[in-house]
Structure formats: structure tokens, C-alpha cells
Amino acid sequence: MKLPWLKSALEQEGPFLTVYFDTTRMDENAASEIANRWQHLRSRLEEDNAPKKLLARIEDTLLRPSSIGGRHGRAIIASGEDIVIDRVLPAPPSEDACHYGDKPLLLPLLRLTPHAVRQLLIEVDRAGADLHLRSATDPSISNSSEAAQVDGGHDELHKASSGGGNPHGWRADNFQARVEDSWERNAEAVAETVNKLVLTYQPDMVLLTGDVRAQSLLKAELRQEVTQRLQEVPGGTRGVSLQRDSFRAELKKVTEEFAANKQRDLAEQFRESQARDGASVGGATEVAQALERGQVDELLFLSGQEPDGIEELLFQAITTDAGVDALDAQLVDLLDGVGALLRWRDEATPSNAIGSMGGDPARIDAVDPTRDDPSPRAEEEAAIRR
Numbered sequence: 001m002k003l004p005w006l007k008s009a010l011e012q013e014g015p016f017l018t019v020y021f022d023t024t025r026m027d028e029n030a031a032s033e034i035a036n037r038w039q040h041l042r043s044r045l046e047e048d049n050a051p052k053k054l055l056a057r058i059e060d061t062l063l064r065p066s067s068i069g070g071r072h073g074r075a076i077i078a079s080g081e082d083i084v085i086d087r088v089l090p091a092p093p094s095e096d097a098c099h100y101g102d103k104p105l106l107l108p109l110l111r112l113t114p115h116a117v118r119q120l121l122i123e124v125d126r127a128g129a130d131l132h133l134r135s136a137t138d139p140s141i142s143n144s145s146e147a148a149q150v151d152g153g154h155d156e157l158h159k160a161s162s163g164g165g166n167p168h169g170w171r172a173d174n175f176q177a178r179v180e181d182s183w184e185r186n187a188e189a190v191a192e193t194v195n196k197l198v199l200t201y202q203p204d205m206v207l208l209t210g211d212v213r214a215q216s217l218l219k220a221e222l223r224q225e226v227t228q229r230l231q232e233v234p235g236g237t238r239g240v241s242l243q244r245d246s247f248r249a250e251l252k253k254v255t256e257e258f259a260a261n262k263q264r265d266l267a268e269q270f271r272e273s274q275a276r277d278g279a280s281v282g283g284a285t286e287v288a289q290a291l292e293r294g295q296v297d298e299l300l301f302l303s304g305q306e307p308d309g310i311e312e313l314l315f316q317a318i319t320t321d322a323g324v325d326a327l328d329a330q331l332v333d334l335l336d337g338v339g340a341l342l343r344w345r346d347e348a349t350p351s352n353a354i355g356s357m358g359g360d361p362a363r364i365d366a367v368d369p370t371r372d373d374p375s376p377r378a379e380e381e382a383a384i385r386r
Contacts, residue, residue, distance in 0.1 A: 012079035016104040022092035041098040048100040090115040106314040118203040123238040124210040129190040191221030209236025267332035279342040283335035286350040291316040298323040298341040305337035
């Protein structure tokens with residue numbers, strides 16, 4: 001996942017103050033519990049000489065109730081005395097964390113990359129559509145500030161009933177043709193807006209629900225960039241989909257399936273690259289060398305199994321425009337818990353043959369060309385010659 005908004009923050013002058021905080025409010029005791037946890041973090045930051053005025057601003061932000069429901073978190077990064085990043089997290093951090101120093105703390109944020117999915121939800125009917133854009137840092141698609149309502153403006157929407165015959169003859173046929181034309185023109189108007197939104201915001205998923213006939217007409221008008229991201233979600237109705245628990249559950253299901261498939265694809269891409277000695281490396285030392293040369297296109301790390309120097313690797317990845325993805329440790333074996341897909345490979349790139357084998361010392365030693373131990377066959381031949 002590319003994170004240009006984070007790079008711009010890292011280019012600021014330090015010192016940096018970083019806070020990752022679970023801001024979920026699920027019961028009546030949440031407010032006091034949040035306040036108590038924040039006071040614990042604030043005390044630690046004050047001991048590190050963080051500016052009190054800045055801490056007061058952050059406190060006001062964290063303790064202020066928001067309209068966002070469900071489990072979520074907050075990420076705040078400040079440079080000097082200015083807050084440069086204040087973002088809602090699509091899932092709470094594994095634990096509250098804070099840091100004040102020359103560089104910001106990045107790992108708690110980047111562990112959440114599997115949850116960061118950009119989506120455009122289209123609720124369509126034959127008159128138009130309601131569009132909801134969910135950013136990667138907003139866990140609630142219903143609360144998105146980027147929403148639009150598109151009405152095609154063509155109001156011949158209902159055909160005459162065919163039951164009992166048609167008393168109007170050819171005029172009824174002409175009316176029904178106008179109805180079909182209205183549906184098509186409305187679909188074109190919706191498609192024009194959808195195509196622009198996808199081009200501008202590049203969502204990972206375009207989710208389509210609503211009237212079946214309207215869906216079919218709309219899909220015929222969408223550009224390829226949209227249809228490649230398109231997934232139909234059953235059970236939705238324009239204007240009310242997000243008020244239904246059943247639809248929200250279906251939305252959560254397809255989002256989680258997408259995130260899981262993306263993780264599997266990245267893991268398989270790394271494995272295939274390693275198998276053919278392609279443009280990838282594994283291991284903390286090899287990845288660090290590749291980052292220094294600007295070779296890394298995507299930094300991969302196993303959440304919970306990161307090497308000691310992971311913060312520096314993450315910092316270098318972001319500042320060199322590399323993407324970063326946290327992977328489930330069950331999906332792939334990475335030496336030292338870190339690997340990278342490269343932009344290019346040359347003779348100076350470290351060999352990834354050993355890195356592809358993970359952290360098993362026995363397997364690594366089995367292919368070590370520098371070891372001094374002779375093979376059993378060599379020992380047997382030497383005995384014969386003696």
C-alpha cells in the first residue's frame with residue numbers, strides 16, 4: 001500500500017510526537033475509561049519533555065466524542081508544535097502507544113494496513129443513485145464526507161401495466177419506449193459521476209447494490225477502470241441500505257474477503273519471485289541494502305514478528321515512495337520477518353535464495369557454500385584413495 005500522505009508528514013522537522021489510541025466508545029463507561037488511558041500516556045510524554053501546549057491540543061482531540069460508531073482508533077503525529085496527521089484508524093491499534101523523539105513511531109499504524117480499504121458504494125435505482133466514498137482511514141462508510149446523490153432528471157420511470165390488455169395501442173408502446181430511454185439516460189448520468197470519482201480517488205473496491213435492472217444498465221456504461229474493481233452486494237436499496245444490519249454485515253463480509261485475498265496475493269507474489277530468483281529479497285540486512293539503493297517497491301513484514309530495526313526500515317520505505325504491507329505470519333515465511341518486492345534487480349542486489357527459506361537455520365546451513373564440512377560422498381572417496 002502506497003502512503004504518500006504519510007511521506008509528507010515525515011519530511012517535516014522534528015522532534016515528533018506520536019500517539020496511537022483506541023477511541024472505541026461501545027458503552028456508557030467508555031468516556032471515563034478513555035480519559036484514564038490518555039492520562040497514562042500523557043504522563044509518559046510529559047516525562048519525555050513533550051510540549052504541554054501540544055499535549056493539551058491532542059487531549060482535546062482524543063477526548064471529544066465523534067459520530068463514528070463501532071471499533072476504531074486514532075493516529076496523531078505532530079511535528080514541533082503542529083499536528084500534521086490526525087486520522088481515524090479503521091481498526092483499533094493492538095495497544096495504545098506514544099513516542100516523543102527525532103522520528104515518529106510508525107509500526108502501530110502500519111500494522112493496520114490490511115484494514116485500510118478504499119471503497120465506493122453505489123446504491124442505484126432507475127431514477128439515479130446514492131454514492132458513498134469510504135477512505136482508507138474512515139471505518140464507517142455511512143459517515144463519509146465524500147458522498148453524492150445523482151438523479152438522472154428523466155422522470156418517465158414506470159411502464160404501463162400489461163395486465164388486461166393495453167387500451168392505448170401504439171401510444172402505450174411509445175410511452176414504454178420513453179420509460180426505457182429514461183432509465184438508460186439516468187444510468188448514463190450515474191456512470192459519468194462514478195467514473196469521475198473512481199478516477200479521482202482510486203478506490204480499491206466499487207460496491208454495487210440496489211435495483212437489479214438499474215444495476216445492469218449502469219454496468220453497461222461504466223469504464224473498464226471501474227468494472228475491474230466492481231463487486232455486487234445483494235440486499236441493498238437506495239437510501240436505506242446502510243440502515244439495515246443485514247446489509248452492513250454483508251458489506252463487512254465482502255470487505256474482509258477482499259483484504260484477505262489481497263494479503264494472499266502479496267504472499268504468493270513474493271513466493272513466486274523467490275522461487276525464480278526474481279525481483280525480491282528476504283531478510284533484514286538484504287531489505288535494508290535494497291532500501292538504501294531505492295530498489296524497494298513494496299516492503300512486506302510479518303505482524304508480530306518484526307525485526308528489531310523495523311522502525312528504520314519502515315521510515316526508509318515511506319521516504320523512498322515504497323509501499324508497505326503487514327502480512328499474517330501464516331501466509332508466508334519471511335527471513336527475519338521482513339521482505340521486499342523490488343522495482344528492479346541487478347548484479348549488486350543481494351541473492352534472495354537463502355532469504356526465501358525463512359528463519360530455519362538448518363535449511364539455511366544446508367545451502368551454505370562456505371561451510372567446511374565435507375559431504376559423506378567426499379569422505380568416502382577420500383578413504384578409498386588412502
